[in-house]
Amino acid sequence: MNRNELSAILKENGICGAGGAGFPTYAKLDERVETVILNCAECEPLLKLHRQLLREHAYEILHGLSLIMEAVGAKEGIVAVKRSYTKTTAAVEAHIGSYPNMRLKYLREVYPAGDEVVLIYESTKKVVQPGGLPIDIGVAVFNVETVYNLYMAMEHKQPVTSKLVSVVAEVKEPKTVRVPLGVTVKEVVELAGGVTTPDPVYIMGGPMMGNLVPEYEVITKTSNAIIVLPREHYVVQRKTSSNKINMKRAAAACCQCEQCTNMCPRFLLGHPSHPHLFMRAATCKDVQDPQIFLDTMYCSSCGLCEMYACGQGLSPAKLIAEYKNGLKANGIKPERREAAPIVEDRQIKRVPVERLMKRMCLTHYNIPAPLHEELVECARVKIMMRQHIGAPAKPLVKAGDYVEAGQLIAEPADGLSLPVHASISGKVLEANDKFIMVDKALMDADKKRKGRANG
Numbered sequence: 001m002n003r004n005e006l007s008a009i010l011k012e013n014g015i016c017g018a019g020g021a022g023f024p025t026y027a028k029l030d031e032r033v034e035t036v037i038l039n040c041a042e043c044e045p046l047l048k049l050h051r052q053l054l055r056e057h058a059y060e061i062l063h064g065l066s067l068i069m070e071a072v073g074a075k076e077g078i079v080a081v082k083r084s085y086t087k088t089t090a091a092v093e094a095h096i097g098s099y100p101n102m103r104l105k106y107l108r109e110v111y112p113a114g115d116e117v118v119l120i121y122e123s124t125k126k127v128v129q130p131g132g133l134p135i136d137i138g139v140a141v142f143n144v145e146t147v148y149n150l151y152m153a154m155e156h157k158q159p160v161t162s163k164l165v166s167v168v169a170e171v172k173e174p175k176t177v178r179v180p181l182g183v184t185v186k187e188v189v190e191l192a193g194g195v196t197t198p199d200p201v202y203i204m205g206g207p208m209m210g211n212l213v214p215e216y217e218v219i220t221k222t223s224n225a226i227i228v229l230p231r232e233h234y235v236v237q238r239k240t241s242s243n244k245i246n247m248k249r250a251a252a253a254c255c256q257c258e259q260c261t262n263m264c265p266r267f268l269l270g271h272p273s274h275p276h277l278f279m280r281a282a283t284c285k286d287v288q289d290p291q292i293f294l295d296t297m298y299c300s301s302c303g304l305c306e307m308y309a310c311g312q313g314l315s316p317a318k319l320i321a322e323y324k325n326g327l328k329a330n331g332i333k334p335e336r337r338e339a340a341p342i343v344e345d346r347q348i349k350r351v352p353v354e355r356l357m358k359r360m361c362l363t364h365y366n367i368p369a370p371l372h373e374e375l376v377e378c379a380r381v382k383i384m385m386r387q388h389i390g391a392p393a394k395p396l397v398k399a400g401d402y403v404e405a406g407q408l409i410a411e412p413a414d415g416l417s418l419p420v421h422a423s424i425s426g427k428v429l430e431a432n433d434k435f436i437m438v439d440k441a442l443m444d445a446d447k448k449r450k451g452r453a454n455g
């Protein structure tokens, strides 16, 4: 299969990165790709999805990876898995021999092993330059569920209409479930037996990089996990802290110890990320060197400087994010720069996930979240038109229409965009440029009424 054919299938089936920003996958199929990496680092504490999916579907996922390699003409495929996921590595080892150009890369149990820049270095010893892209050095990275979705589209003509989500921490029965796109966080949490804390807070994604969401937030193609925590938990306190107060605390307590910079994964790979310099310049309102503020654009928002490194409990990551977002909102993009040499003792400065979990008071939540792959049924969904980076899709249906699960209900916009398919069968309650709401019970009731009228 050639690149254009695969690209058309990926686009037609609405496949984007099943996590993170959700970059449309077709746009990653570039002729310059020499190395394709399957990212099964799953480095955020408590996340349990990819290792289980790869363990159960190693054949399908490795086959999917080989299709990508063939389409872009890549010389090498790397399956990057943490050594500690022993059942997953065993499943990969059982199939990888069928692909002579593929190899298994064992990763260490450190955070953030799954950050693209870190993962590429660990797997290939190549450094993505600051402000650059993996494709500049001939690499493309795909996550496990994305490649599984590609396989399902290729072999079973199945568009993306559901999502695997791990539900963990303060729930009765942590588990990983497959739900239709558009169900609410509350419904998904109920599938794990409901909450076990009186005042729960929901984090969509990992505890390091995920965001707090309300219980009526809906699942999209990029929702990997829902972490339920008590409101008073350390992680919640850090995520809800006010930057006005964070700045005052930084001015009073930042001792310029440089620990935040010394542990920054991007700094360790030679990127111009110096959180301690930023803290000094921001708290002193010192703009003599504006580059320090522009360098916030090179931060990956991994959160390590804040959640782990700073002994004073300060918030460099959150403050940097505010500056970075301000620059982005004003159309400023990071310049491509030359990376400095890799920090010599980088190896020993990497942060073990176990220690990170301890620091974040998460260790007791680190229990299995078994995978249940059968699709959960639900009565109503709110399917978002924007589910990934790029332009939102445009609805093709209107209120009162009936749709079938898997039916195309929104077309891609111009530019980087993907179509959207119905995740359940039902009657369209509302369709606008933000979402399409589909209700199954209303369709069933209409059918019954029509049946009675006819007979």
Ligand code: SF4
Binding pocket: 253, 254, 255, 256, 257, 258, 259, 260, 261, 275, 276, 279, 309, 310, 311, 312, 313, 314, 315, 316
């Ligand atoms: S680790 Fe904390 S105290 Fe030390 S330089 Fe960084 S922000 Fe300041």
Ligand code: SF4
Binding pocket: 260, 263, 264, 265, 266, 267, 273, 274, 275, 298, 299, 300, 301, 302, 303, 304, 305, 306, 316, 317, 320
């Ligand atoms: S969040 Fe902190 S540790 Fe992570 S990349 Fe940004 S500055 Fe570095």
